[in-house]
Amino acid sequence: METRIHEIADKIYRLSTLIPGPDGSGGFTFNQFLIDADEPLLFHTGMRSLFAPVSIAAAKVIDLNRLRWITYSHAEADECGALNEWLAAAPQATAMQGRFGCAIWLNDQAPRPPRSLADNEVLDLGGKRVRHLSTPHVPHAVDASLLYEETTGTLFCSDLFTQLGDSPALTDSDIMGPAIAAEKAYGFTSLTPRTGPTIRRLAALAPRTVAVMHGASFAGQTVPVLEALAGYYETQLREAMAA
Template sequence: MSVTNASSGTNVHEIADGIYRINTPLDAVPGGFSFNQYLVVDDEPLLFHTGPRKLFPLVLEAVESVMPAQRLRHLALSHFESDECGSLNQWLAIAPQAAPMCSRIAAMVSVNDFADRPARAMADGEIAHLGRHALKWIDAPHLPHGWENGFLMDTVTGTLFCGDLFTQGGSGERALTEDDILDPSEAFRKPMDYFAHAANTGMLLERLACEAPGTLACMHGSAWRGDGANLLRALGERLAAG
């Protein structure tokens, strides 16, 4: 693990081939919390989640430790929220060829108004070819929240950029773990329950499971490696049980 800012603890770690987790721990809640972004280094580099506006200098420093930030071509977000895209326009200012990437609904209701350049609005099932990586957009409304929500699945490395699913408290000190993250994420979810519990939640989790991810790129806490299909189905069972 490479610490890119000693005062904040921001760090970078490669969790899959050409995919880097950028992690900043915060004392936002008792027990700690963390924000992650994921950088896909390729012919057309992609950053999944920009981080909040105030974290921009730290995330920029971390990206620059891996590659020149001005090379970025895609700034992807799962849904419109500050930790997903708060610094979007700051990134657009330093990466002249970059554009936002989001669902069609997100582009329509928020991103094309907020962003300084138009978004690449992804259709459900559309694939973005970055070079070696091929990222499939999966619409997932209200999972866990946000009408416009969706995820990216790297069909080459088997990495699912799963947004706020499996959010864990703590600093996310371990960049990639094979330990259980379902129980810790459920312990974090239940007190404030940020899931929408929509009627199609189970169906959407099954659809993600059918992608058979081997790595889950979580936005808060550790990324995870293992049988992603089994873990997603287990989450569905927990949510169905109430």
């Protein structure tokens, strides 16, 4: 497997690995995002099986000894499965997550004490500023959180807008259609009364780029697309409750 590198915003790199489907076609992309700043940050670690190709790709962007922060959305193999491998390869790095995520998983799993982040807490990386957003059950678990890089307007949205198959690194074309198709196929997003309002909170940020974990990142009209996604899940919830 080869991990491809694309700069999707100023000094923000998508590290993408395509895992083919069982018949060698289609497949699924697993994307990590590296922010190159005075204190570089990695969002998503990937699974342990992806550590070798992804870390080789990351080392082409920065010296891994410079990596300072490692974070992710929620406890899941593709989000943080290779966490300890990354911490071993980057001795200056510290893992971080929201307070709840630290309490239920990261405090126990990280070999070095992690940093706990409050909702809306901003971390100055030196040249980049990231805002931690607590988003319980969006996309999945109660510990879920997302990250917003303020200087480039890049929203790291984890599994939201998941798309099947291979994809370009960045697009301004339709991502709602492919995202709805993936949702219908797998039903991976939690439907709660907070799902729609949480996504509308993301839309209020008016990001310039939406960095997607599975599929192409999006650099078109992000606010209408996020509002549409919120509306889609609100409709799904109403239909599920009526049934």
